[in-house]
Amino acid sequence: MDYFPIFTKIKDRHCLVVGGGDIAVRKVHLLLKAGAAITVCAPEVCESLQQKADNNQLTIIHDVFKDEFIEDKWLVIAATNQREINEHIAKLAEQKQLLVNVVDEPSLCTFIMPSIVDRSPIVVAISSGGKAPVLARLIRERLETLLPMHIARLAKISGEFRHRVKQVITKESLRRRYWEKLFGNGTLASLLQKGQMQKAQDFMEANLTEEIAQGEVALIGAGPGDPSLLTLRALQLMQQADIVLYDRLVSKEILDLVRRDADLMSVGKAAGNHEVEQSRTNQMLVEFAQQGKKVVRLKGGDSFIFGRGGEELEELVEAGVAFQVVPGITAASGCSAYAGIPLTHRDYAQSVTFVTGHRKADGQPLNWKALAIPNQTLVVYMGLLRATDIQSNLLINGRDANTPVALINKGTRHDQQVITGCLSELSQLGGGLEGATLIIVGEVVELASKLAWFEPDNNPKPSRDPFLVNLS
Incomplete structure (x- = not known):
């Protein structure tokens, strides 16, 4: 700032x-x-x-x-x-x-x-730091249409009632829950809009005696990285959270959208480096919810696609903790779209398969014969460290060595990199890449150079690795 x-x-x-x-x-x-x-x-x-x-x-x-x-x-x-x-x-x-x-x-x-929207005591100030005053004014005009005039009366009556709420509800997290429930109920706003102040006060008092809901966990998919890909529901719950447990793939720009006074706790994992063990993460979700907190479990992509969201929810079910799930745009869909690669296309691929490069040590081996079938798209999550194994297993099981492949690093973000090549080069393509990388194998990758629309400065068009180009 x-x-x-x-x-x-x-x-x-x-x-x-x-x-x-x-x-x-x-x-x-x-x-x-x-x-x-x-x-x-x-x-x-x-x-x-x-x-x-x-x-x-x-x-x-x-x-x-x-x-x-x-x-x-x-x-x-x-x-x-x-x-x-x-x-x-x-x-x-x-x-x-x-x-x-x-x-x-x-x-x-x-x-x-700043440009000001005045609904005193509610005041919204918008500033561009002097760089674009007309844009700030246009934003203010838009907000003027969104904020009703009676919001001033709502803020005033709430201020007068704060001391009473503190007397009755001593726990801060439960007080916040009371206000969120009150403001989310259209009844109070309707009474104030009609000028019925006494009925509004009676309504607020009556709600004080109602049981405050206990803690809840919201399992939220944060998408592949671009904060504009968050769902509206995800953003709403992030703004209501008391505490957020987030993975390392959740971008800083998305974390900046969490309510300012919420506690942020990293429980990220990388290959061979578990910052917090999964069992402890599961336990924390239960403990925080049982304390009456609104807990957000924020995961990159979609929580139910290689996100272990199902495992965490099983723990909540056993503990009797209420929860809800907000889907996110999975990396395969988001990253491929930003790279100009349709996962299916009538002329190239009639099916798509998602697999993960990380599996439990005692897990079932992948069916490489099925994955090597031509005219289908294979998407490998977290496969960068296993690129050599992926390449050799697909070739051994009959996938053509010239099958197009793409590596998408930090997809949908402004530092996104897209490197394309063929299957015989896969083990060398990602030599200079670090961080979250998606591997796409299939004929649809040919469309990347034609359909690419997202062009961050560092990588205007999908391209072959410079190292490999110099060798050819």
Whole structure:
């Protein structure tokens, strides 16, 4: 973030606005709404500012800016049309460690005036850090249509009722559950919209005596990496969570969407490195839910496709813990789509098979003969370390050595890499890759160069490994 978002109290604090035109009027209007004590400095001021002065809403100094005007001020806004004066004010305010905003000059500002949606006491501020003010304004206009006016009454009555809720519900997590249930119920909003304040208060009181739901686990598939591929339901539950247990494949951008005060706990696993043993993860899900917490178990891709989600839910069932499942876009679907590779195509593949490169030591061996059948697509999850075995087993069982293959590393993310080649090269293709990599084997890979649409800067088009190209 270029600017730290903060709401600051300026009621009765002395603020200086330098400038007397229309821009100064807009800044003064916002400062007055926040209760600031305003002084305007300008040789001449517009009629609107003069009227506010006549009504004792602000003080006007009919003069050019002088350094002493800044003394004893808490905040300064430079709104003149003279860059030299604006720069001087900014430098002076910086020396005196005062907050300063210079209109249309973000580089001179120590704070930015955001676009505001005002449903006081609910206030939403949108800022682009001065880079795209028109875009910020358009976002504000969109939010204006989404936030009903009665949300102000909802916030006000909730503030008045907070002390009562604290008296009755002493546990913080259960208080949060009470408010979430209350705000999620359309009855309260409907009563406030109709102005029935007493009935609204009675409704809130009645809900205090109802039993608060116990803890629950939400098993959520976070998708392959791009946060925009999260489902709406996943995002809603992530915003309600008390604690989130996440795997290493869940991207930072997705974790940033979790509610700010939720506890984040990594239980990730990599090949040969289990940060937290699966049995302990299962136990923690049960323990946190039994403490009354809303628990989110966040997994990359889809939890039911090589995500061990079924194993975790079995533990919850045995412990009598309530749960729900939110599917995610599995890596095979997401990564192939972002690489321009359709998993099935009438001219290339009539079926697709998903297998994992990691299996239990005593697990059943793969049916390589069935996997080597032509005109089908084979997708191997977590297969990078076993690329040599995959190549040799497919060739031994009859798959053509020239069968197209693709390695998709960090699929759907902006550092995605797609390397294509043929089956006889598979063991060498991924030599420089690290991290989550998906292997696709099949004739559909031929379409990658034609259908690729996602073109991050580091890898504009699917291509063969440079090392192999130089050798050919």
